[in-house]
Amino acid sequence: MYKIIVNNGEQEYTSEGDESVLAALARNDVVLPSACGGRGRCGMCRIRVFSGGSAVTELEEKKLTTEQLENKWRLGCQTMITDDISIELPGQLIGSAQYECTVEDIEDLTYDIKGVRFRMPEGKSIEFKAGQYMQITAPAYGKNKKSVYRAYSIASSPSEKDHLDFCIRKVPDGMVTTYVHEHLNVGDKATLTGPYGDFYLRESNRxxxxxxxxxxxxxxxxxxxxxxxxxxxxxxxxxxxxxxxxxxxxxxxxxxxxxxxxxxxxxxxxxxxxxxxxxxxxxxxxxxxxxxxxxxxxxxxxxxxxxxxxxxxxxxxxxxxxxxxxxxxxxxxx
Ligand SMILES: Cc1cc2nc3c(=O)[nH]c(=O)nc-3n(C[C@H](O)[C@H](O)[C@H](O)COP(=O)(O)OP(=O)(O)OC[C@H]3O[C@@H](n4cnc5c(N)ncnc54)[C@H](O)[C@@H]3O)c2cc1C
Ligand code: FES
Missing domain, CATH: 3.40.50.80 (Nucleotide-binding domain of ferredoxin-NADP reductase (FNR) module)
Incomplete structure (x- = not known):
């Protein structure tokens, strides 16, 4: 059993190895941002690794700059747990959490975009910056043996704290969008994690x-x-x-x-x-x-x-x- 030491010992998790940091953290409800489902393509699952873990991969060398690599940045989905590992999570994860929401409404906005409203769990509200996104999880269904999650930008105002609206475009054969478009119904529960992202309005007079x-x-x-x-x-x-x-x-x-x-x-x-x-x-x-x-x-x-x-x-x-x-x-x- 290996230790995953987070933020200088603030949190500690364990792993039997043979899994990525992204997967090990997700098992403990710490969901790193990701848009590619752990395939090393989006570069969003960045963490800093101070000691331990597998060697830097070619994919990481492509996705991270020399400066980032020198500053110990890694991709959480490509860093495998091979021994005790000491990591730092990005600041944007602070304030993000996992919510079991209920689908309140689904409407066709166009032939391939659905508007979906998720109600927050009873007694919970959400704080986010306008422009940020959540990750929506599709559980294992059909050919998909594992649950997967993808990023979706929030379409509603931060002042509406008891629900979240999204516009979700169907990608042919896409795992999460097929789930949302063809399997998700009003009244269903769905896991949402977040908020994440730095796409928000900057203060200026421009x-x-x-x-x-x-x-x-x-x-x-x-x-x-x-x-x-x-x-x-x-x-x-x-x-x-x-x-x-x-x-x-x-x-x-x-x-x-x-x-x-x-x-x-x-x-x-x-x-x-x-x-x-x-x-x-x-x-x-x-x-x-x-x-x-x-x-x-x-x-x-x-x-x-x-x-x-x-x-x-x-x-x-x-x-x-x-x-x-x-x-x-x-x-x-x-
Ligand atoms: C920050 C951020 C915010 C996002 N917000 C939204 C949003 O508000 N609404 C929304 O609909 N999507 C949004 N996306 C895209 C979303 O995260 C997924 O990538 C997309 O919905 C496809 O997921 P999937 O699981 O259905 O497809 P996958 O199973 O991941 O992909 C299936 C196939 O389609 C290709 N593919 C993946 N994404 C696309 C795409 N967008 N267009 C065409 N082909 C693709 C893949 O390469 C793959 O071959 C956002 C992405 C990011 C990074
Ligand atoms: S999850 Fe996309 S690069 Fe790691």
Whole structure:
């Protein structure tokens, strides 16, 4: 039996070995952030290892910088327990917890995106920063022999502490999204862990550019609702939402109503694959629309959320027009 010594002895767990730190911690209800299910792809399960554990793998050398490796950062999913191990957990885990929630509502937002509301357990409330995400666990079902979890951004406002809303897009053959879309029903229990993440609104007086695609609308909605709740009305906000066709648009009425009520908010949906986009909607790829909108960036900061491809393309457009990378924040949904 090996010891897992956490944060200088603050916590101690045991392991019989032959498992990763990520798995050993999860057995003890300490759930590291992860979007790839422990496959060494997302780089989110970072911990510091001071002594013990298996040797650094090639995957870790690709995912971590030389500086991070020198500072003892490792991937929790690639660090195997081979002996007693002393580790430090990232600060963002403080305040995150595991909740057994109940599904209160499920609605079709588009043909492949469902809105799901989870009610917090009786007597529990949740604190999070608008823009953060939770991990939703799908239990073992069908061909999946093990439970798996993935990251989903919270779509509701932090002021709503008794429930959490999500927009979940179906990925063909995806483990968690197939579970949510085809097996989860109102009244079911589900395990959620979090909150995690550093995608949140920075304090400044800059104009805000939000760019989202698909389910990337979730954290933007949470931030906008939070700004309304906190009466942050001194910053101009342009929210660009990119979709292929009209069938991919959702919450249009909601954002139209919000922009009517709040003059600082401007909602700009854009369709890339539609010849007749209709009124109040832009035509073209979201990157081209953003490019057309801004001759230059003077006092702006940008928040991007969606597929890695969309984020990469947006980064190019924004930086080419002079927006400093330090003023661009993003969550890649991969
Ligand atoms: C910080 C963060 C926040 C996120 N928030 C949301 C959110 O609010 N809503 C949401 O729907 N998703 C969100 N995601 C994506 C989510 O975590 C999962 O990656 C996604 O739902 C697929 O999970 P799965 O288990 O169904 O698919 P998996 O079983 O993991 O994957 C099945 C196959 O699909 C591929 N694949 C995985 N993800 C995608 C994808 N997004 N698009 C296309 N192919 C993919 C995989 O490479 C694999 O081949 C977020 C991701 C991150 C990192
Ligand atoms: S869980 Fe994704 S890299 Fe470790």
């Amino acid at each position: 104009e805000i550019i939000f760019i989202a695609g698909g389910s990337g609308l979730s954290p933007v909605q949470s931030i906008v609702l939070d700004m309304i709740d906190k009466k942050i009305n001194n910053r101009k906000v342009n929210f660009f939402f990119g979709a292929c066709t009209k069938e991919d648009l959702y919450y249009v009425e909601k954002f139209r109503a919000l922009e009517k009520e709040h003059s600082w908010l401007h909602y700009i949906p854009a369709l890339s694959n539609e010849t007749d986009v209709g009124e109040n909607c832009e035509e073209g790829l979201i990157t081209d629309v953003v490019d057309r909108y801004y001759p230059e960036f003077t006092n702006h900061e940008a928040y991007l959320c969606g597929s890695p491809g969309m984020i990469g393309a947006c980064l190019k457009v924004l930086t080419a027009k002079g927006l400093d990378e330090s003023l661009i924040f993003y969550d890649k949904f991969s």
